[in-house]
Amino acid sequence: MSPSEAAAPTPSQAGTRFLAEIHEQPEALERLLERDEDFARVAAAIQERKATTIRMVGHGSSDNATSYGVYAFGLLPRWxxxxxxxxxxxxxxxxxxxxxxxxxxxxxxxRTRDVVEYVRRVRERGAFTVAITNDPESELAHEANDVLPLCAGPELAVAATKTYLSTLAALGLLAAHCAGEGDRFVNELRASADLLRTLIPTLEARIGGVAVPFAFAGRMFVVGRGAEYATVREIALKLLETCRVAAEPMTATAFAHGPVAALDSLFPVWAIASDDETLPAVLEAVARARHV
Amino acid sequence: MSPSEAAAPTPSQAGTRFLAEIHEQPEALERLLERDEDFARVAAAIQERKATTIRMVGHGSSDNATSYGVYAFGLLPRWxxxxxxxxxxxxxxxxxxxxxxxxxxxxxxxRTRDVVEYVRRVRERGAFTVAITNDPESELAHEANDVLPLCAGPELAVAATKTYLSTLAALGLLAAHCAGEGDRFVNELRASADLLRTLIPTLEARIGGVAVPFAFAGRMFVVGRGAEYATVREIALKLLETCRVAAEPMTATAFAHGPVAALDSLFPVWAIASDDETLPAVLEAVARARHV
Structure with a gap:
């Protein structure tokens, strides 16, 4: 039976699946780490071919993950x-x-049709092609020169969670191996999986009260900058797909450059900040949003 | 007196300026064409330095224009x-x-602060830097190796119109010269200026009736694909800045990949289509939006 022939899940079933797959994230990360040798092998093949400009393609959550890839490859091997x-x-x-x-x-x-077609064409034009996918037997995997499996286990919820996180991990791990820092990154990913195991139940207990005031929001901005821009895009897509909120992702600087003018006191802004070099720009954007 | 000390225009004055600058677009384009030799000179310098990977930066409307640049350089010199x-x-x-x-x-x-800082740093790292700006005496122009002036005349409306169009023209003209097709492109731009001179008054007369049903829209999707994705982004930014509509730009394919699920019968979708290779993908997205 194909997925389209299966009965659509009820909203309550969909929410249960979604939450269950969020809880599976630590295990999914650890399964990815068991394939560390594959990442080392692909990194060596990239270097051997001197194929150091990295072109990334994907749709939806996979496309959002590419925003993280820009920073992973820019900051680790400096490509x-x-x-x-x-x-x-x-x-x-x-x-x-x-x-x-x-x-x-x-x-x-x-199975994303135009991604498969893209790989077919660029391979003919001389690119070294790597499929990063949860299904190593898929058409995409067969079309590419090499495959990095996500090993996240079946993902049934329509809104991706564990495969999104695993895709970020895969991009970071590959970039780290390209920079000769694979071992360090493996340790950090393992620590992240442990941290998630503690954090997810804690967050789940606290998040309900925060979410209630936004139950009827129809629109929202999600802002951040630098490596967190991937998170910004993914949160906006999740709000759209699961809550029907017209959530627009934007960099903190783009936000301050014009769209801040569209705000009023009932227009929610969700800001993502990490304690890194981009923090002042995000704090400045948040200060402007608060003074509307 | 600095701009911030000047009295803010009333909404009606702002609308009058905005419309006046839309009407100035054909003249702005023609003034750009008078500087065609500058574009030929910069194209020759790029080729001489074999600097054929083009990195574009900007915020707001300038950033939107870069989406067009990806296609202009990809399709003309194939860079x-x-x-x-x-x-x-x-x-x-x-x-x-x-x-x-x-x-x-x-x-x-x-004068965009982080764009000036970006140019300073990448110039030190070996890039050939070109400022594309409406103020050839600005800090950005002085920081870059070369300057292409937009010649659009003073832009006073907060929402860019003539400088956005002139930026697209500048990117296209430079790409055409890089491909040895500058003369053809000049002729096409001149024809576009003539066409605009006829089209703008016609559109202005017809657009009022179309706009009224959307007067109270709070959110909107704007979809398109390929070269028109720049238009999609610019329309969404204009809706946000001038009408406070939370308008999210997305490619037709990304739209169909997930966000279409957020639609209901009162959720407007604005689609941009050109009669080119991407038309079927846009028509398919529109058909899905209509059947919600």
């Missing part, structure tokens, strides 16, 4: 990583020189 | 053009190798 245009290659058939490029094709299912 | 991360260079100080890269720094005012 240029870009979210490539699928349209340029697949629809317009632009004849770009892809030698010297690695393509990371991200698809949980491995 | 890789990317919207670069300002945070990676300016905040995280990532030490990327920028030799072989041209940087196009886009800022109407030439």
């Amino acid at each position: 240029t990583a870009l979210r490539d245009s699928i349209s340029l290659v697949v629809y317009y058939r632009a004849e770009l020189d892809m030698s010297g490029c690695t393509v990371l094709a991200l698809s949980q299912s491995g | 890789t053009a990317l919207r670069d991360s300002i945070s990676l260079v300016v905040y995280y100080r990532a030490e990327l190798d920028m030799s072989g890269c041209t940087v196009l720094a886009l800022s109407q005012s030439g």
Whole structure:
């Protein structure tokens, strides 16, 4: 029976699945780490081919993860990583020189049609192609030169959770191996899995009270900057897909550059901040939002 | 007197300026074309330095224009053009190798702080830097290796119109010269200016009736694909800045991949379609939106 023939889950079933898969995140991360040797192998192949420009493609949560990849590859091996245009290659058939490029094709299912087609074309044009997918037997995996399996286990909820986190981990781990820092990154990922195991139940207990005032929100901005911009995009997509909130992701600086003018006192803004070099820009944006 | 000391325009004055600057677009385009030799000179300098990876940076409307640049450089000289991360260079100080890269720094005012700082850093790291700005005497223009002036005349409305169009024209014209097709592109831009002169009054007469039903919309999706994705982003930003509509730009394919589930019959979707290779994907997205 194909997924489309299966009965659609009721809203309550969908919520239960969604929450269950959030709880599976630590185990999914640990399963990914068991495949560390695959990441080391692919990193060595990238370096051997001198394919150090990283082109990333995906849709939805996979596309959001590419925003993290820009920083992972920029800060670890100091390579240029870009979210490539699928349209340029697949629809317009632009004849770009892809030698010297690695393509990371991200698809949980491995069945995203235009991502598969993109890989087919750029491989012909000289790119080294790697599928990062939860299904190592998928069409995408077969089309690419190499495969990095997410090992997240079946994902049944429509809104991705564990595969999104595993995709970030996969991008970071590959970038770390490319920079010769794979071992350190493995240890940090393992510590993150432990931390998540403690944090998720704690957050779950506290989050209800925070969520209630937003139950009827129809629109929201989600702002952040730097590596957290991936989180910003993913939160906005989750709000849209699960709560029907028209949530727009934007960088803290883009927000302050114009859209802040659209705010009124009933327009919620969700800010994501990490204690890193981008924190002052995020705090400045939040201060402006509060003074509306 | 600095702009912040000047009296803020009333809403009616702001609307009058905004409309006046829309009407100035054909003249702005023609003034840009008078500087065609500058574009040919910069294109020659890019080729001489073999700086054929194009990194673009800007905020707001300038950032939206970079989405068009990806297609202009991909389809004309067949080079890789990317919207670069300002945070990676300016905040995280990532030490990327920028030799072989041209940087196009886009800022109407030439005073966007982190764009100026970005140019300073990437120039030190070996990039060939070009400022595309409406103020050739600005700090940005002085910081860059070369300058392409937009020649759009003073832009007073807060929501950019003529400088946005002129930025697209500048990116296209530079890409065309890089591909040895500058003369053809000049002729097409001149024809576009003529067409605009006829179209703007016609559109102005018809648009009022279309706009009225949306007067109270609080949220909207704007969808399209390929080269028109720049238009999609710019329309969404205009809706946000001038009408306070939480308008989210997305590609037609990303839309169909998930957010379509957030629609109901009172959720407006604005689709942009061109008669090019991406049309089927846009029509498919529109069909899905209509059947909600």
